[in-house]
Amino acid sequence: MRQRGQVWVAAGVTLVGVPAGLALTGGNVDSAITGALAVFLAGVVLAVRRWPVSALLVSVWAVLAFRAADLVGAGWVWPATAAFVGAMVDGRQRWAIAVGALALWWGFVWDYFVQMNTFEFAVGRVGAEALWLAAVLAVTHAYLSTRRWQEEVAARLRQSLTEQELDARRRRAEERVDVARDLHDAVSHTLAVVGVHLNVALDAFDDEPEEARDAVRLAQDVRGRAMTDLKALVDVLRRDPGTSEPAYGLESLEGLTGQVSAAGVRVRLVEVGERADVPAPVATAVHRVVQESLTNTVRHAGAEEATVTLHYAPESVTVEIVDDGGGGLTGSEGHGIMGMRERVAALGGTLVAGDGPDGGFRVRASIPVTV
Structure with missing residues (x-):
């Protein structure tokens, strides 16, 4: 279009x-x-x-x-x-x-x-035309070279992010296997020790009540330590509940915008409000929205500058990406926008994408922060 x-x-x-x-x-x-x-x-x-x-x-x-x-x-x-x-x-x-x-x-x-x-007249007239034509071809070639370079950088950026995701998922899978092993060992050991002390307490309950009380106290101590260990293991498993993909923090956006700036599109990151404790799923969704939007800007918009704005509120996080290119929605949405919309909707948020108020293209997502 x-x-x-x-x-x-x-x-x-x-x-x-x-x-x-x-x-x-x-x-x-x-x-x-x-x-x-x-x-x-x-x-x-x-x-x-x-x-x-x-x-x-x-x-x-x-x-x-x-x-x-x-x-x-x-x-x-x-x-x-x-x-x-x-x-x-x-x-x-x-x-x-x-x-x-x-x-x-x-x-x-x-x-x-x-x-x-005269020869001089003919050469002079043709020379002027040659200079104009050479300038036109050179400028067009430079423009095409720049676009190809940006597309290649965007492709490398997407490939790099994909490789990082795969590597992070592999590490996460290994981590989950380790956690499962530790969880099994901790639960088995705890139940075994508690069972031993409870049996001691049961046997000594009538004849030696003091020994029975000591056995119960030891069982409670073991149970307390086990609960602490279990809580730490469960926290690892709940970093990004419901998905096996890596959880990204909001601090990773600076590196992402730096990569896009290297592709020839100046990116400005603006944060409004105080950065709160945003849950991992919300932070990951924000990262994905910014990543997909900036990748589309590099590949399709022909933009020179983009602005990423994060607005923190007690109830929600709003992210807006606006570029000065000529991109826009034409017909049905692409897979990238559909994927962003589904990801945000899964967290109870909303996403809109379309022409910006001052031209260019804008993606805006608002995601509630649940406590």
């Missing part, structure tokens, strides 16, 4: 820019001629997305025909700029360079051999 909008913008710029550019560069200013060329080239631009090479060839043919008819003078290549950019974006860099080189060569031949202008 974004690419379709960009094509329409390029067509609009071509429609308005061709007459204005011809007037500025000393070309034909007849409204009928310039209007016809502008409408024709704008229509061709609309076909760039589906037929990039054909649109490029037709556009160049049109401007060369106008040049041969002496309807344009200097600046005769630039009306086909959108077609060159479209071919580059579609991955047809070689076509764009080859067609541009042939067009420039034709321009030199026309000025020098056909129009019989």
